[in-house]
Amino acid sequence: MNETIRKQLEHRTIREFKDHSIPHEIFEQLIEVARRTATHTGMQACSIIRVTDQEIKNQIAGVCNQEYVARAPELLIFIVDQYRNYQIAKEKNFTAESAKDINRFFASFTDACLMAQNVVTAAESEGLGTVYLGSIHNNTEKICEILKLPELTFPVLGLGIGYPAQDPQLKPRMDMRLRVFENAYVAFDNYLEEIRDYDEEMRTYYDLRDPGRTVDSFSAQVVSRFKHSNPKRQNMLDAIRKQGFQLTD
DSSP states (O other): OOHHHHHTTOBBBOOOSSSSOOOHHHHHHHHHHTTOEEEEGGGGOOEEEEEEHHHHHHHHHHHTTTGGGGGSEEEEEEEEHHHHHHHHHHTTTOOOOOGBBBHHHHHHHHHHHHHHHHHHHHHHHHEEEEEGGGGGGGHHHHHHTTTTTTTEEEEEEEEEEEEEEEOOOOOOOOOOOGTSSSOOOOOOOOOHHHHHHHHHTTTOOOOEEEEEEEOHHHHHHHHHHHOOOOOOOTTHHHHHHTTTOOOOO
């Protein structure tokens, strides 16, 4: 097994970091990895906001409802960015209305996710820890306001990076026979039976956000997540439209 795969198999979410800055040369390498990430039709229609202002970090942590976000040595927000290419076309005397369509939006969204994952892999190869922050979508419109995002941009996810100050347990995952299929989707007759062992394994996992207490079974977590939806996230389509994207025919 090579070192890159070993690191990927050991991936853990890190929420607490040492009070050490990331060396400039290492950070620049991470940005270069982001630059070289695959991108839809070569359009490079995603960007990164590097948040260095502590007050802005605090505001984002407030949206996330996760105070540790404000302590991340590096905080990156990956964004859909059709604005830049729209302006390039405009300067070429072409009004690119297609920049606003659902195809371009999801192409950019996918590019941003790919770029973030590449940065995580590179960061972990340098001994850094990372935490993905989907919680920026607790109030997407507020994030757009905080970061002064122009039309045809949209926040995809946040990423905290730093040197780990904790060593969390490796989180159990379900068997891949329930997630990898050949040629067609496979539906099982009784999922609770299929995940019985996994449910038991999850009950042995300690999440450091609640020290000393094991988590619920996976099946219980599924029900809990479905029960508790965030109203702000239910209105995300409105936020996308406010950023200028046309998500209807």
